[in-house]
Amino acid sequence: MNITDTPLNIVDVKTRVIFQREDGKNMELDIVAESSCGRVLLVEVKKQAAKSGRSMIEDFHEKVMVYQKLRPDNIMIPAFLSLGGFTETATALCREKKIAINERIVSF
Numbered sequence: 001m002n003i004t005d006t007p008l009n010i011v012d013v014k015t016r017v018i019f020q021r022e023d024g025k026n027m028e029l030d031i032v033a034e035s036s037c038g039r040v041l042l043v044e045v046k047k048q049a050a051k052s053g054r055s056m057i058e059d060f061h062e063k064v065m066v067y068q069k070l071r072p073d074n075i076m077i078p079a080f081l082s083l084g085g086f087t088e089t090a091t092a093l094c095r096e097k098k099i100a101i102n103e104r105i106v107s108f
Contacts, residue, residue, distance in 0.1 A: 003075070013033045014033075015030065027066060040075070042077065043079045051082070080099055080100070
C-alpha cells in the first residue's frame with residue numbers, strides 16, 4: 001500500500017505560517033497541518049466573493065515549492081479553498097499542479 005492511500009492522521013495544525021524564500025522574501029501559508037506519517041497539508045484560503053484566478057494559484061504553487069525545499073523529507077499536499085470559486089484557467093492550473101480545490105465548507 002502506498003502512503004498516499006492511507007488516511008491522514010493530523011497531529012499538529014498551525015495557521016499563518018511565515019517562512020522565507022532563498023532571497024529573503026517572507027511568504028505565508030494560511031494553514032499547515034502535519035500528519036503522523038510525514039505528509040503535510042498546505043492550505044490557502046480566500047474568503048472573497050470574486051473567483052480566484054490563475055495568478056493566485058501561481059502564487060500559492062510558489063509557496064508550496066519553497067516550503068517543500070525547506071521540508072524535503074515530507075510529502076506536501078496542497079489545497080486551495082476559494083469561497084468565490086475559481087476561474088477556468090485557475091482550475092486548469094490546479095489540475096496540472098495537483099492542487100486540491102474546493103469552494104465551500106459544509107458543516108453539519
